Amino acid sequence: MSKLRKNKRKMLKEGRDNPAKLPYMSVLFVVIIIAIFGSAAYLVMSKTASLEPEDKDAIKMTISMSGFEPNVLRAKVGQPVKINLINPDNSMHTDGGGIHNFILTAGLANVNLTVLPESQKVFSFTPTQTGEYHWYCDSCCGGKENPSMHGTLIVA
Numbered sequence: 001m002s003k004l005r006k007n008k009r010k011m012l013k014e015g016r017d018n019p020a021k022l023p024y025m026s027v028l029f030v031v032i033i034i035a036i037f038g039s040a041a042y043l044v045m046s047k048t049a050s051l052e053p054e055d056k057d058a059i060k061m062t063i064s065m066s067g068f069e070p071n072v073l074r075a076k077v078g079q080p081v082k083i084n085l086i087n088p089d090n091s092m093h094t095d096g097g098g099i100h101n102f103i104l105t106a107g108l109a110n111v112n113l114t115v116l117p118e119s120q121k122v123f124s125f126t127p128t129q130t131g132e133y134h135w136y137c138d139s140c141c142g143g144k145e146n147p148s149m150h151g152t153l154i155v156a
């Protein structure tokens with residue numbers, strides 16, 4: 001066997017049996033696991049942190065990727081409707097960046113507002129006539145065309 005070949009063999013063997021490589025890999029593994037669980041915990045915690053409504057007298061409504069809750073409201077002509085709209089989604093959402101909005105214009109009111117991720121807004125309007133009206137969010141998931149991003153206001 002030539003000396004060159006012997007050296008190559010020796011180098012290969014050292015690389016394979018290199019014990020310094022193993023701890024490095026497991027440390028990296030642990031760091032990745034901690035990062036994954038850490039961000040999961042952050043997502044869960046940030047989702048529940050902002051759920052308390054700031055106006056207890058208003059109708060509490062949430063808007064998230066799963067839609068409006070509640071998505072049916074009943075109101076009376078001439079009586080103000082006050083809504084505390086809470087957006088629990090965070091800005092990690094790739095679709096719409098966690099931003100939602102509430103648009104109710106058709107024939108009844110002129111409400112068109114945006115709720116930033118993990119925040120809330122209190123607003124009110126007064127229905128002027130009876131009927132069934134629709135509000136929607138058009139910032140995510142296909143917007144206005146998405147059936148879950150809708151709500152119905154029934155004015156009697």
Ligand SMILES: [Cu+2]
Pocket residue numbers: 063064099100101137138139140149
């Ligand atoms: Cu939305």
